[in-house]
Amino acid sequence: MSTQITGLFxxxxxxxxxxxGQRNLVLMLVGGRYKLLENLLDRNGYLVxxxxxxxxxxxxxxxxxxxxxxxxxTFLSEAENWSLAQSLKAVxxxxxxxxxxxxxxxxxxxxxxxxxxxxxxxxxxxxxTLEKCVPQ
Numbered sequence: 554m555s556t557q558i559t560g561l562f563x564x565x566x567x568x569x570x571x572x573x574g575q576r577n578l579v580l581m582l583v584g585g586r587y588k589l590l591e592n593l594l595d596r597n598g599y600l601v602x603x604x605x606x607x608x609x610x611x612x613x614x615x616x617x618x619x620x621x622x623x624x625x626x627t628f629l630s631e632a633e634n635w636s637l638a639q640s641l642k643a644v645x646x647x648x649x650x651x652x653x654x655x656x657x658x659x660x661x662x663x664x665x666x667x668x669x670x671x672x673x674x675x676x677x678x679x680x681x682t683l684e685k686c687v688p689q
Contacts, residue, residue: 577598577599577600577620577621577687578599578600578602578617578618578619578620579594579599579600579601579602579619579620579621579622579623579683579687580602580603580604580610580613580614580619580621580622580623580641581594581601581602581603581622581623582603582604582607582610582622582623582624582625582628582637583603583623583624583625583628583653584625584627584628587625587653587673587676589676590623590673590676590679591603593676593677593679593680594679594680594683597680597683599620599683602617602619607628607637607640610622610624610628610637610641611637611640611641611644614641614644614645614648615644615645619645619648620648620649620683620687621648621649621650621651621683621686621687622638622641622648622649622650622651623651623653623679624637624638624650624651624652624653624667625653625673626652626653626654626655629652629664629667636664636665636666636667637666638650638652638664638665638666638667639665639666640666641666642666649668649669649683649686649687650666650667650668651667651668651669651670651671651679651682651683652664652667652669652670652671653671653672653673653679654670654671654672654673655672655673656672656673656674657672657674668686669682669686
């Protein structure tokens with residue numbers, strides 16, 4: 554299975570850029586319970602890519618120009634002091650990583666590789682966070 558998202562890019566030299574009229578690509582590794590958030594992102598001009606596994610998420614970031622990553626806290630378990638967020642930063646150092654936490658846990662500090670922590674109770678806050686950290 555290819556992780557290259559086709560039809561969205563123009564190639565200029567060796568650099569890929571979004572084709573004219575395309576929206577910012579947002580990687581969303583959250584499982585199936587965030588359809589409302591996905592719809593809200595779509596209405597706000599983001600194209601959501603939803604890989605099924607953390608390994609696919611890293612491959613998608615390696616092979617595509619992703620503007621931001623939104624990760625549910627259940628996918629962020631650390632193995633040997635290394636997390637999915639750190640893996641994403643390793644292949645795409647400038648990608649903003651937003652961690653969705655259940656309840657009001659957004660006050661906790663961000664783990665390594667995570668730029669900000671947002672409660673899953675407020676999808677609008679995710680949009681506000683992306684507006685601040687994703688170049689338009």
